[in-house]
Amino acid sequence: MRPAIFLDRDGTLIEERGYIDRLELLAVFPWTADALRLLRRRGFALIVVTNQSAIGRGVIDEPFLHQVHRALDARLAPAGAAPDAYYYCPHHPDAAIDRFRMTCRCRKPGPGLIERAAAELGLDPARSFMVGDRWLDIACGRAAGTRALMVRTGHGAHEAAAPPAAGRPDAILNNLMEAAGWILRNCSR
Ligand SMILES: [Mg+2]
Ligand SMILES: [Zn+2]
Numbered sequence: 671m672r673p674a675i676f677l678d679r680d681g682t683l684i685e686e687r688g689y690i691d692r693l694e695l696l697a698v699f700p701w702t703a704d705a706l707r708l709l710r711r712r713g714f715a716l717i718v719v720t721n722q723s724a725i726g727r728g729v730i731d732e733p734f735l736h737q738v739h740r741a742l743d744a745r746l747a748p749a750g751a752a753p754d755a756y757y758y759c760p761h762h763p764d765a766a767i768d769r770f771r772m773t774c775r776c777r778k779p780g781p782g783l784i785e786r787a788a789a790e791l792g793l794d795p796a797r798s799f800m801v802g803d804r805w806l807d808i809a810c811g812r813a814a815g816t817r818a819l820m821v822r823t824g825h826g827a828h829e830a831a832a833p834p835a836a837g838r839p840d841a842i843l844n845n846l847m848e849a850a851g852w853i854l855r856n857c858s859r
Contacts, residue, residue, distance in 0.1 A: 671794035674715040675853070676784050676816060677706075677753070678802030681824015682846060684742065686803070689724040691734070693741050699823065701847035703749035708850050712857070715754045715793055719783040719800075719810070722758040726765025755791060757783040778802075779809035784816065797857070799840075801849050804829050808839045819849045 680686050683706075685697040706716055718739075724730045735758065743752040759778070765771040776782030788795055800811025803824035811818035820826055820839040823846070830842050840856075843849040 671792050671797075672715050673713065673797035673857070674717050674787070674791075674793040674799075675709050676717050676719045676787070676798060676800040676811065676814075677846075678778075678800075678804070678807045679718050679720040679742075681803035681826065682801060682807075682821055683718070686824035689729050690738055691724065691730050693738065696738060696741055696745075698742065698745045699846065701845060703746050703751040705847045705850040706746060706751035706753070707749050709853065710751065712854055714798075714853075715791060716751075717784075717787050717791070717793070718753045718756045718758075719778065719787070720756070720758045721778050721806075722760050723762035723765065723770075723777070725758075725760035726762040726767055726770030728766045732760065755787060757787050759783060779806040779813060781810055781814035784810065784814035788814070799853055799857075801846065805834055805837065809834075809837050812837055819843060819852060821845050821849055 759776040761774040795815040798816040803826035
C-alpha cells in the first residue's frame with residue numbers, strides 16, 4: 671500500500687473563490703505545482719478530496735466539475751504535478767436535487783472520500799497526510815486515520831484563529847509549499 675497526500679482543493683491548491691462555476695475563477699497558487707511535484711517525487715500519491723455541494727444545490731453539474739478538474743490538470747501537468755485522482759462529495763442535507771439530498775459519510779468532515787480512495791487505490795491512511803485550509807479538513811483526516819496539516823491560505827488564516835476544542839492539526843503552515851516541506855521532514859517511511 672502506498673502513502674498519499676489527500677488534498678483539499680479550494681483554498682489549498684487554488685484560490686478560495688466560493689463556488690467555482692466558471693473556469694475563469696480557477697486560480698492555482700503559484701507554488702502548488704512545485705509542492706505537488708516534490709511530494710510525488712517522495713512517493714506519495716496525490717489525491718484531491720473536495721466537498722462539492724454546489725452539485726447537489728444545482729449550481730454546477732458533474733460534467734462541469736470534471737471540466738474544472740481537467741483544467742486544473744492542464745495547469746499542473748507541465749510540472750509533472752497533476753493529481754492522481756479526484757474524489758468529491760456532491761451531497762448536502764439541504765440539496766435542491768433529490769438524489770444528492772442526504773446526510774452522507776463522504777462530505778468532509780466525514781472520512782468517506784479518503785476511505786473510498788484508500789480502498790480503490792490501495793493507499794495507507796496511517797502513512798498519509800490530509801492537507802486543508804479548514805477545520806473540517808483536519809477532522810476528516812483524523813477520522814480517516816491520517817496525519818493532518820492546516821494551511822493558512824483560503825479560509826485558513828481565519829479558521830486557525832478559532833480552533834475547535836478537539837482535533838488539533840499536526841502543524842499549521844503558511845501554504846502548501848510549507849506543508850510539503852514539513853511533510854518531507856517529518857514523514858517516516
Ligand atoms: Mg478548502
Ligand atoms: Zn457525500
